[in-house]
Amino acid sequence: MTEALETLGGKLRALRLAKNLTLQQVAKQAHCTAAHLSQIENDKASPSIATLKKIAAVLEARIVDFFDDETDEDPVVLDPSQWVRVSLPRWKADIKQMVRMVKHRHMQPFYTVIQPGGGAKEDYHHVGEEFGLVLEGELTLRLGDNVYQVPAGSSFYYSSTQPHAWTNEAKQPCRLVWVVTPPSW
Secondary structure, three states, X not given: OOHHHHOHHHHHHHHHHXXXXXXHHHXXXXXOOHHXXXXXXXXXXXXXXXXXXXXXXXXXXXXXXXXXOOOOOOOXXXXXXXXXXXXXXXXXXXXXXXXXXXXXXXXXXXXXXXXXXXXXXXXXOOOOEEEEEEEEOEEEEEEOOEEEEEEOOOEEEEEOOOOEEXXXXXXXXXXXXXXXXXXXX
């Protein structure tokens, strides 16, 4: 794989071209501008989760497809060094998928460290459910009009069909294990 393909933008562009789609076609269906999509493909802009989900849907992909290197290996036990990083700079969060492959799986677990002021601030939604356990710090979770503070040692569970967003409004990093079902990233 060439270095250009190893970036989020490079993988996105390669998938778009493999589907014989123009920037304009994808941008129109993803409800963004071709200029913004071009900036994302050239790694000059970092999309929100909501935008990345829309682009992935147009390309018939999952978000994790833009981050994971294809592998046939599906080990039972993974060392943290083998987890797949799926972070975007704008999130100020280090998000790692804790399994190599999610194809044919019912769950998609993540280990997430959200820096103060970080998170997905724009609402997004998808089919499924989400569960999380906050290990350190505090997570601010917004579900529709409701805002929940989730401190260390507490868990959360909700339907992902609700518009939701998550942030770390505390002064220390928030560490948590997050599980999405079915895999939708």
